[in-house]
Amino acid sequence: MLNFLPSAVLLILASVLLVISTILCFIPILFFVVVRLIFPFSALRKIYTSIFMSIAEAWITMNKGWMKLTQKTEWDVKIGGELKKDGWYLVTSNHQSWVDIFVLQSIFNRKIPFLKFFIKQELIKVPVMGICWWALDFPFMKRYSKAYLEKHPEMRGKDLESTKKACERFKLIPTSIMNFLEGTRFTQEKHDRQGSPFNYLLKPKSGGIAFAMQSMGEQLNRLLNVTIVYPDGIPSFADFLAGKVKRVVVRVEQIRIPDKFFTADYMNDQVFRAEFNHWVYKLWQDKDQLIGNLLSDSKGA
Secondary structure, eight states, X not given: OOTTSOHHHHHHHHHHXXXXXXXXXXXXXXXXXXXXXXXXXXXXXXXXXXXXXXXHHHHHHHHHHHHHHHOOOEEEEEEOSXXXXXXXXXXXXXXXXXXXXXHHHHHHBTTBSOEEEOEEGGGGGXXXXXXXXXXXXXXXXXXXXXXXXXXXXXXXXXXXXXXXXHHHGGGSSOOEEEEOTTSSXXXXXXXXXXXXXXXXXXXXXXXHHHHXXXXXGGGOOEEEEEEEEOTTOOOOHHHHHTTOOOEEEEEEEEEOOOGGGGTSOTXXXXXXXXXXXXXXXXXXXXXXXXXXXXXXXXXXO
């Protein structure tokens, strides 16, 4: 363990190790991307997907290695129920920091299929990672502003249609679809601007997971409802790399998805949309209370 080193040194060391692990995994991914472009046969799609996922899981394993080397974080993780590597999961979590992604990858790596995040369309241009996300079939979402939709009403619902098309590809091989329902990281400013009814959460957006459920159907084993708490305060990514994250608390609840959610029409059935939004709101209500309880328990510990 090197956590005795000054935080500035740990920041540099962890950053270098992260870059090295990313490059080591990017090279084989780039090679197989070229192979896939030369031989784009549908019969080979499952093979390509398995290769890309194995490389991504190796990347997470390497990252867990340097995290253990540079950090002395106390992990309090409780997962309800058994997880399956060959299952299909819909995963959601509260979102506070870029650190959340590393937390989720660490606790689920090789326990469930590799997590595929909904990410913004513009991020495909990010050097190195954009190609990796594309190769791993991450669902790219194109968001439209309210002002744009007012001028172009014909574009309403197009972002959700892209979600549905992306999810249809995941029927071929066990997949975990990750969606941060809040759509952005929590800050007090965003919370106040929204007028959020929750203490620790932003308002959830239901459309993405509704379309994922309808696209995947009963193939989805469970919804994994993840709650992440940082008892010592929400860390920045730099804090994480510098070894300043002392405690991470994670609770994972497995929820059976009601059968009717697989077949109802979220876009056109107003009654169902209201029912589904209420279901999501109740999840968020319970999560908000759980976060409050976990923070209280950690202060008393």
